[in-house]
Amino acid sequence: MDPCRTIRGQARRAKTIEPSRFHLRPQCAADMPFLLHLYGDVRRAELDATGWPELQRHAFLNHQFLLQTHHYRTYYPAASFDLIEVADAPAGRLYVDEGQTDCRIIDISLLATHRNLGLGxxxxxxxxxxxxxxxxxxSxxxxxxxxxxxxxRRMGFQVIDPSDPMQILMRCAVGPGAPGRIDDAGHPSEERIFE
Known part of the structure; x- marks a missing residue:
């Protein structure tokens, strides 16, 4: 056994966030500064490539954030707009619109400091x-x-509509007898459907 691999695995597990360590709560007006910061954090790499000065970046982010917020609230009025908190501190957001047959994840975003730790x-x-x-x-x-x-993909989502050149629609079927998908306990089934 490779000792470096074991050490890397232990280090990775040490950085993992336990599922029971987060909770969701409805966002409120007081969360807007955090949500704007999160939006900027998620788009940081994209904006770094522009070379824009800080003032221009801030104006762009503020404008885009307000447009996105308005769009989500207008087109998904019955959705849940939640903050993801870890140790009572905001770590991200989760927006879900629950319809008759499908729960659409409108947005799931995490601060860079909380990515790749198992929280998502x-x-x-x-x-x-x-x-x-x-x-x-x-979906x-x-x-x-x-x-x-x-x-x-690891969670069992499949590409449903790859026709858009910018984004893809993915869906996860649930329940018993759904191979390669999520079982009744919320875990991916053993049969893999992706290469």
Whole structure:
């Protein structure tokens, strides 16, 4: 056995966030500064490539954030708009629109400091488990090139509509007898459907 591999695995597990260590709560007006900061954090790499001065970046982010917020609230008025908290501190956001047969994840975003620690997977498992109980699918759109696509595939999401050149629609079927998908306990089944 490779001792370096063992040490790396132990270090990775030490940085993992336990699923029970996060909770969701409805966002409120006082959360807007954090949500704007999160939006900027998520788009940091994209904006770094522009070379814009800080004032221009801030104006762009503020404008885009307000447009996105207005769009989500207008087109998904019945959705839940939650903050993801770890140790009572904001770590991200989760927006879900629960329809008759599908739970659409409108947005799931985490601060860079909380990515790749298992938090995104834990949040997704919670959404999928809830949908499983209600016999609904879970769907989301994701930008092409987003590293989270690997997580979604591991969780059993399949590409449903690859026709858009910017983003893809993915869906996760739930329930018993759904091979390569999420079982009743909210875990991916053993049969793999992705290469």
């Amino acid at each position: 997977g834990a949040v997704l498992r919670q959404v999928v488990t809830r949908a499983t109980v209600r016999r609904k699918t879970v 989301l759109h994701v930008m092409l090139g987003n590293p989270a696509i690997r997580l979604y």
